[in-house]
Structures are given as C-alpha cells and as structure tokens.
Amino acid sequence: MYRETIHHATGVTEGTASEGHATMLLTTALRREYAVEFTPAGGALITWTRRLFGTGEGSVVRAERSISLEPEMPVGNLSATTRLDLDLIAGDRHARYAEKDGRRVVTGLTWQIPAFTTARLRARGLVVEDGDRLRLSLTARLGLLAQLHRTRTTEPKGWYRPSAGDPYGAAGLNRPGGRAGMLRDGTSAATCACGALSAWGGDRDEARRLTLAHRREVAAAFIAEHLARVEAPGA
Template sequence: MFRETIHHPGGVTHGHANERHAVSILTRAVRRGYAVEATPSGGALITWTRATFGPTADGTIRADRSISLEPFTPVGAISPTTRADLALIGGDPHAHYAEQDGRRVISGLVWRIPAFTTARLRARSLITEDEAGRVRLTLTARLGLLAQAHRTRTTEPAGWHRPSAATPYGSAGLNRPGRRAGMLHDGGSAALCACGGLAGYGSDRAEARRLTAAHRREVTTRFITEHLAAPLATA
C-alpha cells in the first residue's frame, strides 16, 4: 500500500493506492512520456509539465505537476544477504510458503529460506503471496531494489588550481587578481552510478546532476516497460 500525493495547480491531493493501482499509475505515466523515478524507500516520483491556454505571449500556461507514491513500510537498507534472498524468490516461479518445525518458511525447487528470515521479509513488506499461492516480491521491494542498485553521485569540481606538469596549458595569460595568477579553473563534475552504467561528465555540477537524474529515470522507465506492462496477478 502506498501514500499517493498529487501536486496540481489547484493544490495538493492526498490518497492511498494499492499495488494494482500503483502499477496502473506507473505504466500510464510511462506511456504518456512522463519522467518516472524509483525511490530508495520503494516508492516512485512522477513529474511532468502540462500546458493549458492562458493569457501569455504564446497563449499557453505551463504548470509543473507530480505524483509521488511512498510505501507505508519503507524498504530501508537492503543488505547483500537480503538481496540474495529476494533474488531467489523473484527468480523462482515455484516459490511458496511451507512449514518446518511448526514455523512458516519460503521454499523453492532446490532451496529454502529459514523461518526467521521469512518472518523478517514479511514484516518488512518485501514479499507477498498471490492468489495462486506463489510467494513473490512486492512492488515496494522491486522499486527499492532498483533504486538502491542505481545510487548516483557527482564529484566535487576541482575549482581554482595550479596546473600540474602534465597539464599542457601552463600558466600563460593567467594574470588574475586575488592570488589566482597562474591558476586554472575547472568547474567540471563527473556523473557516476553504482551500477557502473553511467560515466558522464558535466561542464558544472548542475549539469552532472541532470545526467544522474536522467539515468535514474531511464532505468526506471525501462523497468516499468519490461516488467510492469502486464497486470499483476493480485492487487
């Protein structure tokens, strides 16, 4: 279950969305070309700009809008061990609840998750059971895994610095006040992602941050298109 917050020109509207409704919102947003980004808590943020007729130079008024979906139970930090357990469950269509020594466990074809770990995954709302009796990952878990696998960062620009011997520009013509004579300025910033799939460079940190945001939105859009297009088996 998610808290749904809609920002529109008339104000803010709050509501709730179950998993099926959340999937519908996300897939519809992607079809319409909106920017969609998974959040580390297991939610998502959708943003777009809507143009309407109005008394402006070009006859339109553009208003930013957004929908945020935040889970009632945030996924929190996902350890490598938990990630491996979730990969087992998500990759086995035969995952189901079984009983061992009077306690509930998750069992697959050739593996079994202990009762304590099973209880912890259920308490964190990372897994659920569908109508066919299969144990699967919740949408919250899948979005959280995606976002945490694509944590991005930008590097601090070098700023004013003295050129090294390897720098071909030397210090010619750099007669600047404020004790900056002979110094070069580098405002560039690298854009990086934990997945290793982003190695961009911006002329300044703001541009690098735009590159990281575009990367996060791209992987979220791809995930929704490839994995959420078909309706879920259960709400």
C-alpha cells in the same frame, strides 16, 4: 499500501494507493511519457509538465505536476544477503510458503529460506502471496532497483595552480582576486553504483542532469518490461 500525494492545478490532494493502483499509475506514466524515478524506500515520483494557455495572445504557461508514492512500510536498507534471498524468490515461480517444524519458511524448487529470515521478509512487507505462489511486493522491487542505482556527482576541482610542466599553465593567466596564474576546472563526474553510468558534466548541474536521466531511463525500462506487460490485455 502507499501514501499518494498529487500536486495539481488547484493544489495538493493526499490519499492512499494500493499496489494495483500504484502499478496503474506507473504504467500510465510510461504510456504518456512522463518522467518516473524510484526511491530507495520503495516508492516512486512521477513528474510531468503541462502547457497552459495564458490570457495574452500566444502566451503559454508551463505548469509542473507530480504524483508521489511513498510506501507506508519503507523497505529500509537491503543487505547483500537480503538481496540474494529476494533474487531467489523473484527468479523461481515455485516460490511459496511451507511449514517446517511448526514454523513458516519460504521454499523454492531446490532451495529454502530459514524460518527466522522468512519472518523478517514478511514483517518488512518485502514478499506477498499471489495465489498459491510467493512474489516480491512492488515496494521491494522498486526499492531494490533504486538501491542498485544510487548515483553520485563529484565536487568540481575549481581554481587550481597548474604544475610547471602543465602546457595549459603557461604565462598569460592574469586574473584578479589572487587567481593570477591559476586555471579553473568546473567539471564534475556522474556515476552510478550499477557501473553503467560513468560520464563527465561540464559543471555539477550538468552532471546531476546526467544522473537524473540515468535513473529515469532505468525506471522506464523496468516499467516497460515488468509492469506494463502484466497489465496488457490477455497477459
């Protein structure tokens, strides 16, 4: 279950959303080309802009709208071992619950997750039963993706005094405020833990825009590949 918060024209509406409803919201957002970001807790933020016509001739007002989905049970930090267990379950259509020595375990075609770990995965809401098989919950899938795509930007170097051999540090840099003979570097690096993003922004705001675009691209690709096709007719 998710806590759903909608920012709309008349204010804010809060409620709850099931996994199925959350999936519908995400696929609709993709179809309408809204921006989507996943959160490390296993939630999502959907944002879009509406153009409203004002009272003046030809005037247009841009209104920001959003839907926030925050899981009632956040996934928490996913260790490397937990991610391996979740990958096993996600990649095996034979994953299901079984009983061993009177305790519940997760089994696949050629593997088994111990009872203690199985109990932890269930308690954290990371796995759910779907018919006779076991699969990852939507919160686990979104949380996994968000935690694998943690982005960062670096602090710009700012004002610095070039070295004697720096061709850009030649004479003529006459600046007030004690900055005579100094250069300014405002660039900021934008990176992602996945390794797919490694770029430079002209300033930190531009670098943040690069990381934001990357996270939104990742979310859109996931929805298109793993959620939209599930909702397609005949799927």
